[in-house]
Amino acid sequence: MTQIRLHDTMAREKRVFVPADPERVTLYVCGPTVYNRAHIGNARPAVVFDVLARLLRHAYGEDKVVYARNVTDVDDKIIEAARAQGVEPEVITRRYEDFYLADMGALGVRPPDIAPHATHNIAEMVAMIARLIETGNAYEADGHVLFNVPSDPEYGALGRRDREAMIAGARVEVASYKKDPADFVLWKPSPGDMIGWESPWGRGRPGWHIECSAMIEAHLGRTIDIHGGGLDLIFPHHENEIAQSRCAHEGAPLARYWVHNGFLSMSGSEKMSKSLGNVVTVEELLEQGHKGEVLRFALLSAHYRQPLEWSEALTAQSKATLDRLYGRMKLGRFFEDDELSTEHCDQSLLDALADDLNTPLALSRLSAITDARTLTASGMLLGLFSRKERWPNFFLDMGSGEAERVDRLVDARSEAKTRRDFAEADRIRTELAAQGILLEDGPQGTTWRRA
Numbered sequence: 134m135t136q137i138r139l140h141d142t143m144a145r146e147k148r149v150f151v152p153a154d155p156e157r158v159t160l161y162v163c164g165p166t167v168y169n170r171a172h173i174g175n176a177r178p179a180v181v182f183d184v185l186a187r188l189l190r191h192a193y194g195e196d197k198v199v200y201a202r203n204v205t206d207v208d209d210k211i212i213e214a215a216r217a218q219g220v221e222p223e224v225i226t227r228r229y230e231d232f233y234l235a236d237m238g239a240l241g242v243r244p245p246d247i248a249p250h251a252t253h254n255i256a257e258m259v260a261m262i263a264r265l266i267e268t269g270n271a272y273e274a275d276g277h278v279l280f281n282v283p284s285d286p287e288y289g290a291l292g293r294r295d296r297e298a299m300i301a302g303a304r305v306e307v308a309s310y311k312k313d314p315a316d317f318v319l320w321k322p323s324p325g326d327m328i329g330w331e332s333p334w335g336r337g338r339p340g341w342h343i344e345c346s347a348m349i350e351a352h353l354g355r356t357i358d359i360h361g362g363g364l365d366l367i368f369p370h371h372e373n374e375i376a377q378s379r380c381a382h383e384g385a386p387l388a389r390y391w392v393h394n395g396f397l398s399m400s401g402s403e404k405m406s407k408s409l410g411n412v413v414t415v416e417e418l419l420e421q422g423h424k425g426e427v428l429r430f431a432l433l434s435a436h437y438r439q440p441l442e443w444s445e446a447l448t449a450q451s452k453a454t455l456d457r458l459y460g461r462m463k464l465g466r467f468f469e470d471d472e473l474s475t476e477h478c479d480q481s482l483l484d485a486l487a488d489d490l491n492t493p494l495a496l497s498r499l500s501a502i503t504d505a506r507t508l509t510a511s512g513m514l515l516g517l518f519s520r521k522e523r524w525p526n527f528f529l530d531m532g533s534g535e536a537e538r539v540d541r542l543v544d545a546r547s548e549a550k551t552r553r554d555f556a557e558a559d560r561i562r563t564e565l566a567a568q569g570i571l572l573e574d575g576p577q578g579t580t581w582r583r584a
């Protein structure tokens with residue numbers, strides 16, 4: 134058994150990873166808010182945690198890992214985008230979730246095992262908020278329900294910031310109905326025709342933080358093995374998740390290991406973010422002719438905890454290395470080898486990954502492998518050398534049999550929706566999106582097209 138070590142943000146050191154139950158290793162990563170196209174910085178956690186999931190599956194077994202990544206499909210930014218375009222929020226969230234899955238699929242990111250949607254888990258959130266009111270950790274005020282931060286003496290353990298820095302950093306609204314300026318929203322009113330749900334506190338919608346706590350409880354359990362996300366989520370989002378879950382669960386911790394990835398910046402500037410306007414989307418990079426696999430390689434070229442500076446030189450270097458590796462694999466020989474698995478990977482590459490996902494070292498080890506079979510199997514651990522990339526026209530060359538296969542899946546999804554099995558319907562849509570096939574629901578039924 135490979136011994137995996139992970140840097141745990143809570144412990145501030147690398148720790149040997151031991152799952153609570155090796156038969157069911159649980160990983161949860163905060164996923165996208167679906168209202169616009171993902172930029173390359175957004176893709177970094179998706180790729181990093183995809184590699185972690187692959188490593189865990191290698192170590193514990195393909196079907197022993199449950200990886201959940203949520204979809205935030207109710208949020209003020211979504212509501213604003215829907216209003217600006219004169220459509221229902223669902224039109225926005227469906228469109229951009231499909232784009233997200235297609236963009237990440239192009240980068241070789243496998244869909245997670247579970248993709249819980251906030252709007253499908255409102256009852257679970259309402260139940261958790263009600264429990265927090267019962268335990269004295271939350272209160273109702275002016276149509277809102279707020280978490281009372283001073284009620285949790287352990288609040289702030291993850292980031293270890295002092296109280297003043299937290300209040301300033303959270304940029305929370307200082308509202309007259311708050312008992313304490315650090316208190317954060319669990320539920321807020323939805324006026325008029327705004328998207329909302331009935332609750333004991335009136336018609337409204339959840340705050341952002343509660344969805345992760347409620348969905349982790351519903352889909353994975355009280356305490357999970359690994360919780361992941363970007364560094365920028367440590368505060369306030371993860372501190373708030375921790376407080377909500379622990380207070381609702383008689384002190385049981387939310388996660389046993391906390392893993393955070395560093396920022397991505399454009400060369401010569403700060404962190405890539407929409408507010409700074411220095412953003413390049415995955416779509417733009419693909420349109421510029423970069424292969425998804427080259428972008429993935431570039432994202433893995435720095436250690437996940439370190440900052441990564443994105444540049445033309447980085448993608449050019451990544452492409453040159455991949456060209457060389459492909460040359461060594463003597464084209465396609467092992468793609469037909471169903472027996473090939475990560476079991477055949479190079480041990481020194483595996484050791485590098487097991488040591489807190491040291492991908493730069495793993496990539497340099499990859500370059501040193503001369504045997505084509507070992508090279509291909511080792512690349513699989515990193516999500517490289519995918520069939521789609523090898524034959525860029527793979528999907529364009531789809532025969533009629535392929536189109537029929539997609540039609541059958543679309544029909545199966547429609548049937549699932551008819552019997553209100555939304556989890557199955559979403560699973561099929563996710564599977565197709567990962568293959569670059571986008572669905573559009575209209576009054577005449579569902580149509581599909583290639584991304």
Ligand SMILES: [Zn+2]
Nearest residue numbers: 163345370374
């Ligand atoms: Zn979260």
